[in-house]
Amino acid sequence: MSYGPIHNPPVPFSTHFHSGICDGTLVVINGTVLPSGDRFAVNFQCGSSGKDDIAFHLNPRFDGGVVVCNTKEHQNWGKEENKHELPFHRGQAFEIRILVTSHDYKVSVNRNHFLEYHHRIPIHRVNTLEINGCITLACIDIQSQGGFFPPQPFGAAFGAAQMHNPNQFPSAQFQAPNYVIPYQTNIYGGLFPSKVIVIRGTVSGHPKRFHVNLKFSGGTALHFNPRFDECTIVRNSFLNNSWGKEERQMPSCGMCFASGQSFVLEIICEPHHFKVNVNGNHVCNFNHRVPNLQHIDTLQIEGDVVLQHVQVYCHKKSQLDHCYRQHSFYCRTCSSCSAHSCRSRLRAGRDFIVTVIKNPGFSASPEPSLPSTEQEIDTTVLHLTIMSYGPIHNPPVPFSTYFQSGICDGTLVVINGTVLPSGDRFAVNFQCGTSENDDIAFHLNPRFDGGVVVCNTKEHQIWGKQEDKRELPFHRGQPFEIQILVTSNDYKVSVNRNHFLEYYHRIPIHRVNTLEINGCITIACIDIQTQGGFFPPQPFGSAQMQVPNQFPSAPCQAGNYPNQFPSAPCQAGNYPNQFPSAPGQAANYVIPYQTNIYGGLFPSKVIVIRGTVSGHPKRFHVNLNFSGGTALQFNPRFDECTIVRNTLLNNSWGKEERQMPSCGMCFAPGQSFVLEIICEPHHFKVNVNGNHVCNFNHRVPNLQHIDTLQIEGDVVLQHVQV
Structure with missing residues (x-):
């Protein structure tokens, strides 16, 4: 269960837990402390009024150099639990993760475990999350039995040794430290077909080996072990206190890890095996040797590797494959029989109207004929997933990720970040591969040194004709939100919830498989959704979503560019209410x-x-x-x-x-x-x-x-x- 990320909400902020909270609920909060801030609070409440009980009150206090935890019951505060250590800093970005367990709330700050707070009020009574105080919020994400919790040192109990190291707190806004190696985290809910583990890292300079283990109480279900000293990749399992038979067959792409090189490793749980991809290339399958996949509940990573990101999510493309095994189809999308010809066009994340031919004796070899009478068919809507890759918080820049299912009409990419104070340029690229020589279908390139946003396409290593927009809705040192909606005709781009531009396709979208972001920014959150989410406001009845006066031609204050988040109020006529003075606070939507x-x-x-x-x-x-x-x-x-x-x-x-x-x-x-x-x-x-x-x-x-x-x-x- 994911409520979907909420970007740039106002503070104070309050939301209702639709299904309450339970063992495994994870709340992720990305924000920035105001430069003059004294206190802020995160409250898990039993209602939305000021008189309701507060089960967990997390209260960093800069005026006292302490983090206070407490519970309020029957309008009386209990005994404070104080931690005299403050991992937050005025003017700095942070990430808080709060994991609800059956015994306590586990809190991490900037990917370092910080504290536990044992329940004083049963969690079934908690129904509201409330955040207030001297912060701005970039993104809030609430997940139940999903996502991942931050790294903990391998072999250490979660609450045993203190894992926080002040030196690990980043000085640059939104830049998270690398994960601690050895690394271990829980896989909440265990594994099952369609669950995916994504690991992003870099091989060390002079590597010998590293390994990824999928573990359960009885051993290791998968040991994935690149060995540079043997130039091979070993796969194995550890059951009943002994190693099984090694699998050493090398993939056709050869040794797909190299010294000093970055990689994206995907382990996809399928019904009969684990499928392993590296940088989008299929490396191997490893047949399941453990009968109950849900018992696999721990991920371990160790060895000669620098670990930057770990993500666990679920997609349901397997539903489509299951239906293909059970039925033949008449596809209304292309009016062809049996979908052998159109199966490659079907993408996870889209809804299709299909006709299921009731033919229990169907096998894949003969091409089935269409039914002759209406009684033989059953028309239904097959809901494939509203595909969400899961939000990625605080990734490093440059950033690159693979679109697991490609992009299609309805794919939405949301990027929350901050422009560096001395930055000149940054770019968002929709690419047809991961190398510098691959084509770039859409290049979005704000240039502060020219006061322009450049859009272009690179094909066969040659840039096409530039499309320039001489209007810059980004500002040095200020946060922003970019939403890019892919349609069948173009890319629609909004900035800070105002429509900004369209860019018509020059390369077919089915060729695009990679998102790449680089330049003078830090990133707080990236969210990729297919056929889901929402696109920013548009005036009712208008095709053009931008209100021309929302980006005034004259700057609101001295400077080269219109300032969307001015420190002083704008002059009359420049719509001050739509350009809030607090950084990170999005404009109100246009009514109608x-x-x-x-x-x-x-x-x-x-x-x-x-x-x-x-x-x-x-x-x-x-x-x-x-x-x-x-x-x-x-x-x-x-x-x-x-x-x-x-x-x-x-x-x-x-x-x-x-x-x-x-x-x-x-x-x-x-x-x-x-x-x-x-x-x-x-x-x-x-x-x-x-x-x-x-x-x-x-x-x-x-x-x-x-x-x-x-x-x-x-x-x-x-x-x-x-």
Whole structure:
């Protein structure tokens, strides 16, 4: 379970744990301490009001050089647990990871274990995360039974020795230290088919060996062991206190690790074997020798390697392969039979309408014929994953990652970072390979030395014609958010939630397999989603998402470039409210607001809307639309003191639902709110500030046709997330 990363939320910040928290819930917070800050706090609460209990209060205090932990119950604080060590620094970036276990909260800071806090209130009562104080937030990610927890020294109990080393705290913003070797971490939930482990590192200068172990209580399920002194890669298992038979066959690509060279190692758990890729090349398969994969719960890495990043995530491409083994298909995507001809076009992360031919005797060898009667077929929607690679926090620059399933119409790349104070240029590249000689399909290149953003394509080692945008929405020393949405026609780029440019394809997107980022920036978070997430606000009814005056031609203050995060208020006419003075705080969305819901709706999809009711409101509404009308209109009416729910079908409104929730009118003038619309099998469930408000039974039979979100009226909109 992942709630999806929340980028650049305002502070104070509050969110509801939709399913509560449990053993294995992981909360990752990336932010920056304000230069003049005294304190901030992270609270795991039993409600959203100031009177509710706080199960875990994590409170760094710069005015006392201490981190205070406590619990508040029945409005009384308990006994403080103080740690007189402060791994946070004014003006510096940080990453906090809080892992919930059955016994305690385990806290790490900047990938170093910091403290544990034993439960005083049962975790099943906790339903709210609240963050306040002297910080800005770049990204918050909440995962249950997923992700990875920071490195711990191999063989040490989590809480035994203190793993924090002050010298490991980075002086550069957002730059995380390398992992400690030997390295060990838990794999929460164990392994199962479709789970993937990604390891990014660099081979040491004069290496002999390193190894990656997948372990369980009874031994080692996979020992992957590049041996430079023997020029081979050994695979084995350790069961019943003895090593098994070694596998030493070398891949066709040869010894795929080299002294001093970086690598990306992927271990993919498949039904019958582990599949191992290095730098996108298949190296080997290793048949399972352990019957119960879920018992494999520990990852170890040791030897002559510098470790930069470890990630565990799950994809479900195997669902498609399973369906191919069980059925033959008539594919409506290309109207061809059996999908042998179109299977290569199907990508994990997309939804397809397929016709399953009920033919239990089907085998792969003969080409099946189409059914002659309608009774022989069953039409269904196959939901392949809304593919998310999982957010990558604080990666080093230059950064490179492989698109495991390529990119397609709907792929969304979100990059949160900060421009270095003395930086001249940086670049984001969508590439057709990992080497310098490979083609670059899209090169996005902000240049501070020229006050321009350059876009281009490199093909056969020759750059094409530049497309220049002489407008620079980035500023030295300031944070930014870039969102790049891939469509069938172009790349759509937004900066700090304002549409910025489009770049039409010169190289087909199916050739793109690598994302590369370099230059004068640090990166806080990168998130890659296919057919998911959300794209920034666009004015309702307008194709062009940018409001021209949002990037004023005259700078807000002295300088060469318009300043999106000015330290002093902008002059009149430059929309000061849309360019906040606090770094990292994103602009409010433009109202009326409209955005696409990629892949439509289906049970378990959630829409989260964060905003503030205007000062003297009459009404606002949230519409879930499709081509034939409105599936849900949620319409708080302050002039009638009620909340109306309805649908618009066949150009006419249906029967209104006006029953008020037990909590009453849950919106108030000038008050902030978090509105959740949860798509369930038979109805939409609506929550406001964590309280259930109403259910609205579906009146539209095909939820996947609901593809547009609209918000309009007397409301200030701060954040939308699907």
